[in-house]
Amino acid sequence: MIGAVTGDGTAHLLAAPTALDGRFGAAHAWTIGLCALFVLVTLAITIRARRTTRGAVDYYAGGRGFSSTQNGLALTGDYLSAASFLGIAGMISLQGYDGFLYSIGFLVAWLLVLPMAQLMRNTGRFTMADLPAFRMRRMRVRLACTVSTVIVCVFYLVAQMVGAGALVSVLLGLHDGGTFLGVDAAQARTGAIVLVGVLMIVYVMYGGMKAATWLQIIKAVVLLGATGLLTVLVLAMFSFDPRALLGAAADASGHGPAFLEPGLGFGVEVPGEPATTMFNKLDLISLGLALVLGTVALPHILIRFYTVPDGRSARSSVNRAILMVGAFYLMTLALGFGAAALVGSERILALDPSGNSAVPMLAEELGRLTAGPVGAAVLLALISAVALATILAVIASLTLASSSSIAHDLFGHILMWGRPRESQEVAVARFSACLIGAVAIALAVQAQEQNVAFLVGLAFAIAAAANLPVIVLTMFWRRFNTKGVEWGIYGGLASTLLLMLFSPVMSGKTDPATGENLSVLPSWIDIGFFPLENPALIAVPVGFACAVVGSLLSPERNSARFTELRVRSLTGWGADQE
């Protein structure tokens, strides 16, 4: 599944004798030092951002003054979560080609964002709800959009925060029931979740969009830098010959040439069971669809387009993000195959079945090969700090997206009938950032023992099934109306959640070899009748169908507003003065 760093995913990381065996070592000192440096720098930026944040435009949209390069970096930072950094490289190290197949979906998705960015920048102001509300000035439209925005953000947030907890307990070497300075694994995880949660609330409450954007920019630079360093080191081990790297990876993986061919992870062919094989393959298609269609409708990506001065810079910032995201995923290819070749699938698999430990293990191995034990400690600490920075930055953006939606849509346009005082609205935004943060901390602490990796996939699927139909039909269909928005969002949301509830993820999935329960619910509950783990293949058409049917059932139409929207979205006329 997508979400890499999971409840018990990383829990077995690095059980081999390393710097991380539960005692305070050089790697801990380096990790804590680097993390502290990152936190100090970002807090300084937050204080600076707070000083220049005066009104709603500053808080929600960073004053619309970011350049397209800055915004491109920030989009890259927003998009590359720990799932990309640790998860995809880990998947490549274990499943070879299929992990790579997965990362392609994440990149290609940006080509759908490219034509939409300009239109969305010119039409909206602060949140996703601004797009349909430009045509339909109904509170019900705003309410529906707020509901889906908050749900997508909270699912994504919980997955990332549980990941942060797992990562920290592993970094302190607490996976095998040991203690670190008198703290056990559960306490360390809870502490880590609360700590990143509080930091994220501070960033968003005080700094708003300006702080969040700078946080993303710094994170993107650090992440790309660290990945680049590891890539160069890996390639240097194989005298810069990719073929040698691939060959060594295939040999060390234990799969031979099959490691470089499709079929190890997705769309697995089960001999003698044609139905299972068919569903496995459909699952692969469904996953690809969710990734490609979900990205453009993720609320925290969408609000980034409001931080640039005009539609043209929105478009060119996407162009830059494509370049950087693409470069990053190409580098994870080297990291994944490097981990397979240098660390070996066997060792990775023995420590952590999900493969999230592959990159930290690779970093340690590379450090040892180039500069001995000190190198191992430093490189491991660097990668750990980058992973934490990655999680911290992504959750800050998610909190901002949901608190903006609550303040601007729910409070500003529904409770205050569209006439709030600006200062009031921003105060509510700060308060709701606090609220969302607290809810996410509470949920993540509750779920820390669970495998919540599926939540990231679910967030993409909801974005594709509930948000995308509304955005697309708002932009291009004259007949679209209030009822269509409501049906589209609630229909897409309900179908995704229901299909997920009845899927093998929630119940009825057992390990064929050991008989162990692999689902979220306890093994005596079996309500699974939907065979796919990724609901997008069914849910996205359902979302679109609901939106169309809903519109046709209602007589409401406003052709003049659609004309206005079309003129404005294409030319940018009138978008500048807001």
Add this chain to the structure above:
Amino acid sequence: MVDYMEGVYRRRVPDPGGELHAPPGRSAAARRRAQADIAHACERMSVDPGFVRLRRRFAIQAGLLVAAFLGSYMSYLLLSAYARDFMSIRIAESVNVALVMGIGQFLLTFVLAWAFGRFSERAIDPLAAQVRDRAAGGARPHPAARDGADGAAVRP
């Protein structure tokens, strides 16, 4: 011109929180009038031959982009799922068709993104600026902005 659009943002324009974006102290009637002005201007712009051309160009360009990438990505995905013998043909040593096609997806993404940006700069942006300029000659989209940003905004 395009710098006309950019000049405005760099200045701080007061942003009212309300839906109608009218500065405080104006009557409801004045707000309605301003709204009707905008609607009228948009109606006129939407039949402007320049705008019709702009719309068509954007539709063709975006349609081609989406068709190209969805086509190539879906066929790549389907090949990975259903044509595994083909995908595992070796090309050179450890490099097989699947890997080359995967890298090909990356390259295609870069090329398509670059081409879309390039065409937009050449064909879309100047046309949009022209349509906007012509509209600015008639009615200003937002009367409230006139006081604050005139110096930078009006550049004939």
